[in-house]
Amino acid sequence: MAEWIADYRERLPSLPVLPDIAPGDVLSKLPESAPEGPEPLEALLEDLDRLIVPGLTHWNHPGFLAYFSSSSSDPGVLAEFIAAALNVNAMLWKTAPAAAELETRMVEWIRRFTGLPSEFEGVLQDTASSSSFTALLAARERALPGTREQGLRPRWNAEGRPRVYQSDQAHSSIDKAVIAAGIGLEGIRRISSDPQFRMDPEALRRQLSADREAGELPVMICATIGTTSTASVDPVAEIAAISAEHGVWLHVDAAYAGPAASLPELRPLFDGWERADSIVLNPHKWLSTPIDCSVLLFRDSEAVRSSLSSTPAYLETGVEARNLMDYGLPLGRRFRALKLWFLFRRQGAEALRDMLRSHIALAMEFADRIRADDRFELAAPPSLSTVCFAAVPPAAAGERDDTEARNSWNRRLLDMVNRRGRVFLSHTELSGRFVLRLAVGSAWVRAEDIEAAFQELIAAYESLRADEPPTTE
Numbered sequence: 001m002a003e004w005i006a007d008y009r010e011r012l013p014s015l016p017v018l019p020d021i022a023p024g025d026v027l028s029k030l031p032e033s034a035p036e037g038p039e040p041l042e043a044l045l046e047d048l049d050r051l052i053v054p055g056l057t058h059w060n061h062p063g064f065l066a067y068f069s070s071s072s073s074d075p076g077v078l079a080e081f082i083a084a085a086l087n088v089n090a091m092l093w094k095t096a097p098a099a100a101e102l103e104t105r106m107v108e109w110i111r112r113f114t115g116l117p118s119e120f121e122g123v124l125q126d127t128a129s130s131s132s133f134t135a136l137l138a139a140r141e142r143a144l145p146g147t148r149e150q151g152l153r154p155r156w157n158a159e160g161r162p163r164v165y166q167s168d169q170a171h172s173s174i175d176k177a178v179i180a181a182g183i184g185l186e187g188i189r190r191i192s193s194d195p196q197f198r199m200d201p202e203a204l205r206r207q208l209s210a211d212r213e214a215g216e217l218p219v220m221i222c223a224t225i226g227t228t229s230t231a232s233v234d235p236v237a238e239i240a241a242i243s244a245e246h247g248v249w250l251h252v253d254a255a256y257a258g259p260a261a262s263l264p265e266l267r268p269l270f271d272g273w274e275r276a277d278s279i280v281l282n283p284h285k286w287l288s289t290p291i292d293c294s295v296l297l298f299r300d301s302e303a304v305r306s307s308l309s310s311t312p313a314y315l316e317t318g319v320e321a322r323n324l325m326d327y328g329l330p331l332g333r334r335f336r337a338l339k340l341w342f343l344f345r346r347q348g349a350e351a352l353r354d355m356l357r358s359h360i361a362l363a364m365e366f367a368d369r370i371r372a373d374d375r376f377e378l379a380a381p382p383s384l385s386t387v388c389f390a391a392v393p394p395a396a397a398g399e400r401d402d403t404e405a406r407n408s409w410n411r412r413l414l415d416m417v418n419r420r421g422r423v424f425l426s427h428t429e430l431s432g433r434f435v436l437r438l439a440v441g442s443a444w445v446r447a448e449d450i451e452a453a454f455q456e457l458i459a460a461y462e463s464l465r466a467d468e469p470p471t472t473e
């Protein structure tokens with residue numbers, strides 16, 4: 001199996017990033033029932049190569065430049081191998097003492113790596129969705145004490161409708177957390193963003209004041225460092241001051257950008273996050289840790305623990321220790337800390353910082369190529385390792401000022417680039433415009449992959465131009 005993994009990782013650049021299949025293609029080739037007897041490992045590996053690998057989107061591919069990359073370095077892969085063999089459940093200290101204490105230390109390593117003060121502690125979750133949900137439950141309990149016993153509605157009726165505040169660029173995981181927490185999507189206040197797609201602090205202040213006057217109850221403010229569409233950075237220091245002024249829990253979503261706080265030259269982007277009540281960052285996004293690994297940091301550990309803690313008699317241990325199951329919804333907990341331990345020890349913090357710098361430099365070089373080519377234009381200021389841009393259709397096609405036609409052109413362009421299989425780009429919508437995104441974040445990305453992305457864009461553009469019908473006077 002180790003040889004198969006090594007071979008796969010070596011040949012990965014030669015594979016198409018996206019599979020050329022339709023929904024149901026893989027399912028139709030799989031037996032409807034499990035075999036009655038064992039099959040040889042050789043048969044399994046043959047089918048792995050024949051059925052599974054050709055049907056995958058390869059997130060480790062150096063040409064994966066879509067979304068926010070989730071790539072795995074070799075130390076992380078080895079740690080996952082060992083974690084599966086150990087197969088411990090770190091729900092209680094007693095059920096996996098070393099796993100529980102290693103997790104505590106790895107969260108501290110991340111805290112120190114990103115320059116956060118010692119008041120923060122935390123736990124590892126699966127994804128930012130779980131981390132933000134856990135933070136919201138703690139914020140809800142602080143704003144509406146007794147909710148865990150009585151449910152939301154009685155407290156809601158007594159105290160006013162709970163409200164959660166986020167920018168119109170915030171990630172949908174906050175929406176899902178609000179749904180799961182019983183607050184409902186109508187409880188979200190979507191604060192407008194400025195032309196750089198950052199939350200407007202004055203709009204936030206006005207909304208909070210209006211809600212207070214109307215008898216409604218602010219529960220949590222979510223600021224984002226590195227939004228999903230453009231990697232924009234909310235003015236967290238100003239937002240933190242407003243949060244303190246109104247006594248509202250401040251959660252900072254730095255799921256993608258958080259590791260960049262380790263770079264001294266980028267620390268100003270993170271001003272104010274040290275005042276947050278909770279922070280989420282995902283090593284499985286921009287720190288080459290195999291998915292899943294999300295770090296939830298918080299100031300008030302008792303607020304987080306008390307909102308979800310529930311220990312039946314059969315899980316009582318009589319041991320005074322920190323039980324990780326108390327800091328999130330799942331009882332069962334994977335040995336995620338092993339991945340971070342291997343990563344930091346095999347690569348070192350300096351190499352990880354160098355990787356982040358190289359990704360940012362590659363993204364900025366790509367942005368310069370976009371600026372210099374009149375066939376394309378930037379759709380938002382490049383931020384961190386993310387570039388949003390759009391194709392400018394040929395003037396002869398009469399599409400320069402037609403938003404719908406421009407959007408159609410860019411959809412066709414993106415589809416053509418991705419179908420060719422050399423690179424994978426994603427898209428977003430900004431002010432009604434369909435725009436393309438290139439996000440550099442893979443542990444395996446190279447300068448030649450960014451160049452390939454640009455050349456693929458040019459080839460697709462010229463192909464579309466050639467297919468345009470001639471214009472008439």
